[in-house]
């Protein structure tokens with residue numbers, strides 16, 4: 560039976576890179592039953608829709624969601640990010656954001672597990688005396704034992720199946736003594752269930768140096784939402800560029816459809832020109848195939864994408880080269 564997948568091309572280069580991803584999936588012989596959703600900044604500017612409850616309910620019946628990029632410079636920051644992307648992650652409880660970084664040329668092969676539903680992203684806080692000289696703005700970080708534990712456990716599971724069986728916690732326990740303490744205790748306690756996994760701890764600032772100078776030390780990394788956001792852009796930069804950075808927003812319990820998207824944004828400056836590299840979207844498609852149980856096709860797409868992602872000639876040329884290789 561064909562997998563039922565919601566397609567959300569979105570804004571800017573989003574639809575262009577998703578078209579190449581779908582081309583490659585088809586070439587790999589996997590049949591998808593797709594449903595298109597016209598959402599993002601452009602839709603919002605047209606009729607004010609960000610994400611309605613009926614659409615969200617409809618998504619619960621899907622097997623997966625494949626997303627390009629959402630956001631346009633004409634829409635104020637936060638409207639689409641919070642109202643669409645983060646709402647999707649939170650409402651569907653996609654609590655793991657898995658971001659693999661593989662580059663033979665850079666001798667890099669590690670995966671960041673970013674907590675995806677809590678931390679500073681949870682939206683705790685607000686204004687007092689807004690717009691006055693006495694204004695106060697707070698933005699709290701929400702860390703629950705349940706939320707941290709399920710993410711950390713997923714990371715240990717992944718590390719226990721890897722060749723190197725190594726897991727690093729990244730945080731800032733020397734300054735964030737409340738949330739850091741919860742993360743560290745949880746990391747150590749869950750670790751007792753995984754004696755086969757070697758562990759390490761790095762402060763976030765030190766991890767930034769290691770990412771640049773010695774990324775080979777990493778196998779699996781687990782970290783909170785905001786640290787993970789920043790660290791994965793850096794991860795892209797040190798492993799073939801952001802054009803290769805893919806992500807899986809997972810609900811490992813499989814109650815909800817997981818969502819697959821490139822890490823890069825909508826890049827309005829190059830949209831519509833056929834210049835965007837679709838490799839990150841294609842690798843995200845491979846992660847989706849793997850999640851859907853199409854493991855052989857997933858592996859073929861992944862291998863071809865890593866090999867041919869730097870093909871010259873623009874968006875369609877890269878997609879064609881990878882599609883030909885997996886056919």
Ligand code: IPM
Pocket residue numbers: 640641644645788822
């Ligand atoms: C990402 C993006 C999003 C995030 C933005 C667009 C809200 O940067 O997926 O990394 O911060 O999570």
Ligand code: MN
Pocket residue numbers: 788789792
């Ligand atoms: Mn980001």
